[in-house]
Amino acid sequence: MVSKISEAVIRIAGNSQDGIQAIGGFLARLAGRSEQEVMTFMTIPSTISGGPSIFQVRIGSGEVLSAGDEADMLLAFYDHSYTAHLGSLRKGGIVVYDSDHLKPEAIPAENLSKYRHVGVPISSLTIEAIGGTGRDKGKNVYALGLLARMFDLNVPKLHRLLQERFTGKDPKIAETALNAFNAGYNYTLATAPELFQFKPGENVGQAQVVMSGNEALAYGLIAAGVRFGAGYPITPWSDIMELLRRELPKYGGQFQQCEDEIASVSMAIGASWGGRVAVTGSSGPGISLKTEAIGWAVMAEMPLVVVDVQRGGPSTGMPTNIEQSDLNIAVYGGHGDSPRVVIAPSSVEDCFYSAIEAVNIARKYSTPVILLTDQGIATRIEAFKEPDLQKVVQDISPDYSAVTEHKPYDLSAPDGVTRHIAPGTRVASGKYPVVTGLEHDELGHPTGSPKLHVQMTAKRRNKLKKLATELPAPVVYGAPEGQVLLVSWGSAQGPVQEAVKAARAAGKAVSSLHIKYISPLPNDLEKIFEAFTHVFVVELNDEGVNGIGQFGGLLRVRYADKKIRGITKCDGLTWKVREILDRVAALTA
Amino acid sequence: MSEMAFPFAVLPRGANTNATPVAPLTDADRKPLMKKDVSADHPTWCPGCGDFSVLALYFKLIEKRRMFHEKITTVAGIGCSSRFPYFVQAHGAHFIHGRALPFASGVALSRPDLHVFVFGGDGDAFSIGGNHFTHTARKNVKLTYVVMDNNVYGLTKNQTSPTSPLGYKSKTDVWGAKDRPVNPIKQAICAGATFVARSSSTNPNHVLAMMEQAMDHDGFSFVQILSECVEFYPGAFDNANPRKGGAFAEVPKEHDVTDEYASYRLAEDLTPGKFGVIYKVNRPTKNANEAQIIADHQAKTAGLEPWQILKKNFDRMK
């Protein structure tokens, strides 16, 4: 029997050395090439070697907003993967398991009635297919073949993907991979209860690219014209620095791995002063280390982009889990009054464009901009419309041509914004500026003047208030008035919008508002809030001692509105649509 | 999901958005800068502070080497000595405590057309900035680091510094310091600095000579200049000052500056020790290594616009 479906959630569970991420990657890439939307979800153990690992991919012919609450199919390589992940499968879902590891007789009867089971001796059949080395390496590709058969995936495209992936290496390897795949594909799925076929996608004819959020963000920085970066390794930020280290030299740029996060933020700031906005970034504890230097960039008004790929905290916390608990440090981190810009991308595609925006805002407002992503977006893979690179890629190379005179911290600048000239720029008046972390006069020389401190503090604040007036107003998803407004930021956008769809389908007056610009906030949000009885801020962090999450707290302070409450959690996992709906129900009961 | 709203237009390329154009000047049209042209704020140092002399000799170096304003790049951290950039009429950056070296490295690596001078104190360099000192030396970033070592924390008013000698009575060691001081020279050589020299602010010609050689060195050049804090540690370096009954002993002519172990031996005792270039070798700079990496990569992307290079990557991600 072949069923036509419009989407499927497939969870693959095994150990990390099984190449699970690779199968997920193939499926994602295939979906991208097949004009299907894809969003993936993966976890990797913080111990890196060995241990359980999963990859969940949701492929759909329509709009895919989240990784899916429940899996339609579970592919389990081991006993432990079966036990740990069966609960994620929807009732009646299919579990394909490796019967070399999980004996059919060991499966409890109640499971057999609840889920449809397909046992395949994946390990031994893989060994048989690719030669008797006794090693089951390649069983991921075998399993991909099985999936290709079950979901009627495009085999020529998968062959091409396998070939692309394994070319350059020993030609035998590509051949072995194809053998493993074909063996899986040709396995007679006698016991398969159902075969599937995706309905045609909606994005027909549109070129899509498939990548992770970290990749999209790094490429966005390159497109924006960033040519210098500095960092120190930490999960999940490291991918970005590794990619920039590899890619920037092609563009005449460089990325430096430093001795620590303090050195890296300092180096990036130095390069920014050198004339071209630079990037640094980190995760978790590394962000804490950068705060003093970010404060300098606020005081000296130096353009800078700081990427914070959030993970579970505090301290070393939960390095490979998702959390949105760095909002406070991003917005307020550091001593003194130090306003800065904070932007939170909501999807992989948004990572690409937000990086460009961050660079442009940093330059236009001479300010550090923090790009607040998270472990979820960073590591998941999505397909999105290929950007028009010729249009988007920009030239921001510096200009060192001489000026007559220059006061960087000019209090009467027409737009109220500081502009720096880079070293190497001649000033005909012979009066040169200093950039500094001390309170300063218009040329950057230190001052203890109370009046100047007041004026300069206002200057640093007002430019961001000006930015607020230029920010695009966020648009309500769902009806512009009703009972409940769910406010999301960052990667919560997808699951929150899905929750809105589900609630509205059930006749509830629920809408959502996604806020991308965290600081400064766009103006007039209060007008949007007015039209709802409840405003719930959905975020992945703890309610804290004040009983409201971090963004919720910020909005409460700004709008002094008691109807703003929090829907928070910190279990290190992305939102399930169900969880959001249950919390809304509880709060409105 | 569709292409994102994209509200921010690109700023014009240059940073000099509020400036009117200026006619170019050829070097031949320009006169060497004299002290009056390059001095800015009047130094806030206590009268008699050794740092005055280092500043005066930086001015001399600028004059002697016909450096022009726009290329003079002075960076510092925090401390009395680190106020240096305010006193120089040129591009300057006064960064945070201990982090002047990575900041300066960011400038030096992204702007090969500039030679960056970094000035700072002993606390800035060897305590809070110790890690950066090691790694900047190891990577051989091309810049000059002048540490004005007064063996004390001056700005914060007399606490023990990492170079304070045993027994030094400070506000944090009223009974006399008991922690072994660092030996900045041995530390620099060990870390991989390729130019290591010593001088004392009481010997102007020598300071100038060391700064000049440091500037000409292709790599990380480090100069320790003993610079008395008359306020908190008066007389600290009298033993290096012939006018105060001490001796300014220069590095012996026969010393082989490329011999690492001979250099360590020469730096064994720094009270007051020998003055001059202690160690100097040539090793590829970070700047040159990075330039090579860039050249190799660009050879492969020659003739392509940045968007075309990026497009190649995106094509592989379909």
Ligand SMILES: Cc1ncc(C[n+]2csc(CCOP(=O)(O)OP(=O)(O)O)c2C)c(N)n1
């Ligand atoms: C992070 C931080 N910690 C502490 C200080 C306070 N502080 C300023 S200067 C200084 C020590 C300066 O000593 P040194 O570097 O030897 O310079 P000197 O004043 O002696 O020239 C300290 C501890 C600071 N500015 N920043």
Ligand code: SF4
């Ligand atoms: S306190 Fe010492 S180091 Fe600071 S200016 Fe005065 S004499 Fe110089």
Ligand SMILES: [Mg+2]
């Ligand atoms: Mg000192």
